[in-house]
Amino acid sequence: MLIETKNLTKRFGGLAAVNNVDFSIEKGRINAIIGPNGAGKSTFFNLISGFHRPTSGTVLFKGIDITKLPANEIAGLGISRTFQTTSLFDQSTVLDNVIVGHRLRTKSNLVDAILRTKRLKREEAACRDKAMEVLDIVGLTESADRMVSSISQEEKKRTAIALALATEPEIIFLDEPAAGINPDETEGLTELIKKLNRSGLTVCLIEHKMHMIMNLADHIMVLNYGEKIAEGTPKEIRGNEAVIKAYLGGSASA
Amino acid sequence: MKILTKRNGIIALIVFAFSFPYIAQNDYYLHMLTLSFIWAIAVYGINLLSGYTGYLSLAHAGFFAIGAYSLGLLTVKAGMNFWLALICACLITCAIGFLIGLIALRTKEHFFAIYTLCVGYIIYLVIDKWEGLTEGVRGLIGIPAPGNIGPVTFDTAASQYYLVLIFLLAVILIVYRIIRSLTGRTYIAIRNSEDLAQTIGISTMKNKLTAFVLSTFFAGLAGALYASFIRFIGPDIGSTAIMFDLLMYLLVGGIGTLSGPLVGTLLLVILSQNLQFLQEYRMLIFGPLLTVIIIFYPRGIAGAFFDWQRKRKDNALSGVRGELHIKAEEG
Amino acid sequence: MLKLTDVAVNYGSFTAINHVNIEVAEGEIVVLLGANGAGKSTTFRSISGISKLSKGESHFQGMPIGGRAPDRNVREGIVQCAEGRKLFPQMTVQENLRMGAYVHRKKKAEIKDSLEYVYHLFPILKEKHHDEAGSLSGGQQQMLAIGRALMSKPKLLMLDEPSVGLAPLIVEQMFQVIEEINREGITILLAEQNANAALSIADKGYVFENGEIVVQGTASELLANDEVRKAYIGA
Amino acid sequence: MEILIQQLFNGLTIGSVYSLVALGLTLVYGILHIPNFAHGALYMLGGYITLSMMTLYGVNYWIAMFVSIIVVGLLGVLLERFVFRLLREAPPLHDKIAAIGILLFLEAFAQFVWGADFHTMTSPYGQVVNILGLTFTLQRLLIIVSAIAVMVLLYLFLKKTYTGSTIIAMSQSREGASLVGININKVAMLTFMISGGLAAIASSLASPINLVFPGMGHLVILKAFVIIILGGMGSIPGAIVGGYILGFSESLGATYISNDYKDIIAFILLVIILTVKPTGLFAKGER
Amino acid sequence: GCNKGDSPVSSSGSKGKNDNVVNIGFSGPLSGAAALYGKRTLNGVEMAVNEINDAGGFEVDGKKYTLNLVSLDDKYLPNETGSNAKRLIQEYDTPIIFTPHSGGVLALQVFNEQEEFIIGAYTSEPAVTESGNSLTVRIPPNYEGYIEPFTTYAMENFGKKIAALPTSSQYGKDWTEAVLPHWEKQGGKVVYNSSIDFTKETDFFTIVTNALKKDPDVLFIGGASEPTAKVAKQARELGFKGGFIIMDQAKLDQMKPIAGSYETLEGSIGVLPLMDSDEEAVPAFVEKYQKNYKEDPSSEVGLNYIAMYAFVEAMKSAGSVDDAKAIRKHMQDGLSNIGPDQKIYDIPSIDENGGFASTIVVGAVENGKVVPIR
């Protein structure tokens, strides 16, 4: 297991946004989390990525307890994420955004900067190469020099993925990557995720677009009111009464 | 061959700066310029933190005062050698900066600004009230000028000017190198979005703290140079009035730009000297000027210049390639 | 009821929409389709008065509304439910709804009725009426945003991508609610990416591309249009 | 014991003034997110205008105060309209700087018009009252009573009227306010008007026991910032409570700790609070 | 109401090295809390300069000169004084620079001997003359002279318990440190001692309450006139019935409008206001000053005025307008040659450290009037 959560719980005041969730993510697969609005999906991501502290329970990465690590150290271990509301460094170009993404794999410090050491030059080149590499993967090479504020919503989503990839993760968490983009582009995004997965990256995503989830995910967990109500393959989920009642409704094709 | 390149421009400026003492009609200009350079060093410190890392510190007049008082006390009261005292003064400022930064940097945005405003005020009050150490309102008198280094002495206005100029150039070089490096990118990332920086694996606290300490270092260095240049210091060098001055230099010059601190400091110091005839009513002009600049040139003079330059370049290009180009760039 | 004639809007030197002609009749549901950045939200903003027209004219119930302030438009019955919701995060759900009725603040009884109506449409809001809006999940906030817009008793309600980020079950309910609102006599202008669902309740639609309308027609015409199917409905 | 009570009374007087100033500051901060460094200058102008009305035109204290409220309120409106509105889209830093520019200007302006001297304002309530061995002057009692009355009125206005709640709504989402049909420009101007008016009330009340001079706003404003952080930026009750906390801690601090260090008390207090709670005392538990 | 029109801040265009013009420097607080004080000291110098110029200038070594006063604001900050002085010397070649605060004087003493200019030191701080600076001229009497008459008067009339509430400037602190030991030596008791920072405080109820709880017979107060008057007034409001000792910076006549009337200040002892002086030249001087500046002259006006005349006379005797050392050497002649019309103070001599040895003139408020005390 790459990631395991045990009895993971998060309370906001009286509300249990995530309640006693046990979940495990196998290496190399595409996992999905679905559930009604407010079910606690984003909160679940926040707990794993160190953005929130759980009220109780543990998060294990390759068997090591990472529950109490700060977000930046978790990223350092190879766990990367995007946000539901796409969050980027707005006042920079696409390339500059992605270059800092690789910063955590470099060691040069203030002294290197002041003395312009060999190490700094080497690492700067490495960051730039990495950035170009991931921009190529997500198909944004052309837009590298544009300001983030001027690119489209869909390009932003891909930039966010590129930024996450630049950290050289083993697993990537995507929070509604296809929200607000059109069907055509959703196709493209699905392909991208598949491609990433084929290259060995483990993926975990939240999505409301069932069409996409059903043909992408290997394994799905369903949350409702913070609790896990079902888990299984897309086929199993599609047929699960509880899930239909709580979430999918009549036409599960939206 | 283009003669008007940026590089040549900078070289010309440096040459001019070095030959200035030979051109200057009287020592007073030299005095003012030296003083501006000292302020500029402190402003570079503030810029590193506020302009690039995004944390507006209003405590830097306090750190300036700590640097100045450290040097003053070490030389006057402990009789330490000037150069040793200069190093110690910077280290003391950094040490205090480190401790304050550790706590202050837990706050953000306006809270940070006001927190540091209060820290600055506390530093000022402590200097003012702790008479046993600082002599309180009486101030420190008789701070020595920089000691000789071998045959080089610092007893003339010109030699002090050169000394400060060299420090200033070193500071600019350091800042330049930092912002162009991965470290600089990291700072800018923190300025743009701290949360995001954290999730891509950047230890924001560590980076903010380094930026903070380095910026206090510059402020402390400036303070120490000031003390040995003016040779008399009182608690008021740590007052909020000084802080507002420094901030004004930064803003008018251009926050988050490399040349801004120098441009702003020189311009405003010279301007305020020439407005001396207005005496206490100087601010009738300065206040609105500051406000207007902030409204219409939010990135100061340096920023406005770059925008203008870019626009001109764009226009020149569009002349060649037609309108399509702009559309492609902005759309 | 609403008529845009040859409208253009600029952001600085950038023209976001151009040559836009839209007509909405009383009681209709009209949908604007288009990819990201096609200009749907900009069109909304130009109607509600947040963005100024750089060209063209707009009329609402025969009156020109080109240069009118947004608050004036709300009083006249043009209400927008914007992208990103724009709720009052530290006010409770109920306070948010009450603020929605700001333009009718004098009519206490009516406000109470509207409140009941909104709670009836979205029971979850009633359940959470004492919670702060900021603590709601994305979907709940979307409902609150629609509810708040309804509180001002709009004649024309503009909904900007109301289904974004909502669970399928909720999306379904959402469109039902929209239909229901429409049946009550409110004209609806809807921006959507979810073309299938949107067109299934709409009377007519406009398709945007790069700030201009490229296709328009009744809902069934658009559903039958191959290009549209391919680009916006998928499969 | 007697001295304790006398000092509590002194603290109450100072605290009332602090609270009024902090209220204006916190309103503008909460609604427009502007830390208005120029607020101290508005306070100062309030004092001068009341004084001039009384000395130049010989009008009654209360009428002079009323004129001052209107003038300073309108000045606030002008600042909103011609400075801060233009900076709405700008980064937060710029508001602060613009405010500092205004502060420098207004101070120079006051000195230009009224000179650099210290002026005294003689109120009709200079009488000394002795009750149970405690000494009050009528003016001091007046400060306390009026300040509390103003606060109650403001609270009722914000909570009980729709216009008041538009101010609150706008503090939370400007675009949201615009969507429900609130004219945000009007609300912004109204906010500045109230804020300026509060500053004028505070200084008109306090001037008879202080002096009127160009720099009179400096320390008051610094402390008002401390107060609004103490009380939670933008929180109305917070500003009131914070003002009195500071008033008491100063009068008691000067008595029982050290008069020399009493000004530091406020700032140390703040530093400790922010050290423990970086988002302020009453901050909402975000993340 | 301020006199902006008639303060010649030098025509900065003419950079003043004109052969027949002698530039006189001034650096003092012209903005901030002490602005009014700074302005009055400047007015004194300025009035003398205008009179001398209106009379056609003065003759040194057979050559006619006029004066040009160049004034700069230092906000009461010593380091600004230093900076201003550098400018005055470099740009205007001023042989004399007036400054009205001890901090500024001490800052200038760091380099005035090297740069060769005289400090016209308007401060009563003894430290500025004790340091042995050879180019300092202290204009007002050293405050040590006041200690004895003040103490005696207050102790005899009110009692032995004193509470000290002085201004917290350097001068205020030194003054306090000088007066309190003397008070105790005379058998008095210090019941309270805490300084007030007038730049940071304007309501003194709290501190005065604390001081009065110690039941003093005499309050020792001082600093700029206006806030000092406020302290006295609030002490009365809080029921204080004793007397005041007022340090020399505050002037009884300027305190009066703030205090309301001399009744509030009943039993105060301080410097005798210039207006109440019985020197012969005073009435004419007062009239001239009132005409030009629309206010009553205070002693800082008078002393700076007379000092300017003394400097000009010294230049005449020295036969040089720019040799600071020579001018300083002839200061005694300068004082002796002051004309009868200018003799608003009796300053017979200058001591070897550079202090004007004027007769101390002390006044007290008795029965609602200021009376000279001998």
Ligand SMILES: Nc1ncnc2c1ncn2[C@@H]1O[C@H](COP(=O)(O)OP(=O)(O)OP(=O)(O)O)[C@@H](O)[C@H]1O
């Ligand atoms: N910071 C917070 N403070 C208080 N409550 C919160 C906070 N964040 C989330 N919640 C609550 O926790 C619950 C789960 O929220 P979460 O954002 O995880 O839902 P979600 O499953 O991602 O929903 P959606 O699909 O709508 O994004 C919701 O009821 C929400 O109101």
Ligand SMILES: Nc1ncnc2c1ncn2[C@@H]1O[C@H](COP(=O)(O)OP(=O)(O)OP(=O)(O)O)[C@@H](O)[C@H]1O
């Ligand atoms: N404030 C602005 N400043 C500059 N350009 C803008 C601004 N708002 C929108 N744009 C640009 O205008 C174009 C149209 O944007 P608009 O928001 O109207 O599109 P949309 O169809 O609503 O897209 P989405 O599906 O993303 O909501 C886009 O290219 C966008 O980048």
Ligand SMILES: CC(C)C[C@H](N)C(=O)O
């Ligand atoms: C009494 C004055 C002559 C003293 C002056 N205020 C000073 O600071 O030294």
Ligand SMILES: [Mg+2]
């Ligand atoms: Mg979510």
Ligand SMILES: [Mg+2]
């Ligand atoms: Mg949109």
